[in-house]
Amino acid sequence: METLRQALEQAETRKVAIGHFNVSDLVTLKAVFESARDSTVPVIVGVSEGERQFMGVRQIAGMVRNLREEYGFPIFLNADHTHSLPSAMEAANAGFDWIVFDASSLPFEENVRQTKAAVESLKSIRPDILVEGEIGDIGSGSEIHDAAPDLLKGLTSPAQAKQFVQESGVDTLAPAVGNMHGLLKSMVDGDTKKRLDIERIRAIKAATRIFMTLHGASGTDDNDLRQAIAAGMTVIHINTEVRIAWRHGFESALAKQPNEIVPYKLLPQVVDSVKQVVTTRLALFGGGQRVHPASA
Secondary structure, three states, X not given: OOOHHHHHHHHHHHOOOEEEEEOOOHHHHHHHHHHHHHHOOOEEEEEOHHHHHHHOHHHHHHHHHHHXXXXXXXXXXXXXXXXXXXXXXXXXXXXXXXXXXXXXXXXXXXXHHXXXXXXXXXXXXXXXXXXXXXXXXXXXXXXXXXXXXXXXXXXXXXXXXXXXXXXXXXXXXEOXXXXXXXXXXXXXXXXXXXXXXXXXXXXXXXXXXXXXXXXXXXXEOHHHHHHHXXXXXXXXXXXXXXXXHHHHHHHHHHHHOOOOOOHHHHHHXXXXXXXXXXXXXXXXXXXXXXXXXXXX
């Protein structure tokens, strides 16, 4: 079975991106995995500190590992937005493939210092684990917001990105390039879309020559995502769209079966609702990157 690093290398060579979808229960995990298998593309599932607290660190690691082993399929696990070293080390010890160590709210120098220390500690546990660092401001919370933060103040510069990568030793970088966590109400209604600074992405890629991740991609203009991938983004994060699909699927199931109380009779409609979102996004991100049929 290929490693996450190998999957990222292949994606970069083919100029496609791997989809990353946050999960917080078996329903979303099932939907993401089935969508990836149907699409025959690698996939990454992420769990934030809150999602890990709900699901259990070792429990989600065990479920993803079992799926990968049983089906021989490249599904990888990321400890998304981890803000403390103990939490990061817990995920590394549990077998996560990737850790996002997020100290982006701190001053730049302190972010570099803490991220470097995290890289060294995590690599001492498992040299093969990937560690991501984040710089810039993309807001917080994969939720529906009333207003957007002033993202222009927190955009990542190519020079800053280069310094951060060189001094911290990260494997992957999450920059701020117009992306934002969560959605605005106008985005949920489809009236507006997030727009990305494509030239900034291209410049950061040229300066760092590192794998890059686009966080907060829900609600982003499709053509901007295509251009971002072409400019150097290797992984695209989707969370809020998945959560909205979960909610809509559950509401629809209850409306159709108002007297039903059996979870496994209601939840398949939630799986289908989430799969529609994930499958559409995978087609946009990873066209042309296919898992060999013998592995799928």
